[in-house]
Amino acid sequence: MDQIIPCEFNNQRKHTRFIRDDIKASVLPVNFLGLKETIACKLIDICSAGLQLSTKEKFRTNTTLLLTLQFDNGREFKLKAKILRHTQKTIYLSNHHFNISKDTLKNKNNPLHSVHLFESDNKIEAKYRFLNINCIRALTFSPLDSKKQYQLAFTLKNKKTIITNSKFKHYQHYIQYDYGLKFDSINDELGDYLLNTQTDLVFK
Known part of the structure; x- marks a missing residue:
């Protein structure tokens, strides 16, 4: 916009x-x-x-x-x-794999409204892009810890939120100016x- x-x-x-x-x-x-x-x-x-x-x-x-x-x-x-x-800021990229029914996220009558990444009850500032129906790439401004458990929260148009555990791979970072x-x-x-x-x- x-x-x-x-x-x-x-x-x-x-x-x-x-x-x-x-x-x-x-x-x-x-x-x-x-x-x-x-x-x-x-x-x-x-x-x-x-x-x-x-x-x-x-x-x-x-x-x-x-x-x-x-x-x-x-x-x-x-x-x-x-x-x-x-x-100067450091950007962190990570691919998050999750297990949610394809029909749940691609329902035309109740489409996906937003996605959020959590560590315990702490929401992590991030930007997202779907790589496929069960994998999403997150861009964060703070590092993630592979020893911690993260969750993805998918909120649909009808305000229903689905929370699932995330397994992240292909972790990388780079400096942006x-x-x-x-x-x-x-x-x-x-x-x-x-x-x-x-x-x-x-x-x-």
């Missing part, structure tokens, strides 16, 4: 920032123009003066980047931006295009 958020991000941008899922972002450090391929990034938010993005690549503050923004409709913007600040970038100058063309193509005006 597209959202608009009053700009209070810590890079002190004074413009409305947009959260969009229809823009692919990639960067190329100015000092590495010999590279043939740009570095794909995840766009977090954007406005006419700058943006925030995330990548596994590590850059220094004040690094100048050549930025490419490509909309799903084919429109493309190429901009130069400088890194004002960055934060979030960057706050400022364009060389305010790009009114980009700002107008963001506003004109915004489909859902939701403030958060």
Whole structure:
């Protein structure tokens, strides 16, 4: 869902920032123009003066980047931006296997509403993606302990919750960097295009 958020991000941008899922972002450090391929990034938010993005690549503050923004409709913007600040966090990935009837989770009349991971009574902040009907991948921001027992709670549309034990495998972690970038100058063309193509005006 597209959202608009009053700009209070810590890079002190004074413009409305947009959260969009229809823009692919990639960067190329100015000092590495010999590279043939740009570095794909995840766009977090954007406005006419700058943006925030995330990548596994590590850059220094004040690094100048050549930025490419490509909309799903084919429109493309190429901009130069400088890194004002960055934060580092560790991401943990784990595959959780469980035993629940296929019909329970794929009932069109009572579809799955949400999934949560628990350790005892403690809910763990996570993002999820189904690998198959009996395996789900969890992205967490804190490590899991293979010696502990975890549970998955599946809540259906009718509010019924099914709790089952989880067996996790293929545990891995990596470092992710979030960057706050400022364009060389305010790009009114980009700002107008963001506003004109915004489909859902939701403030958060």
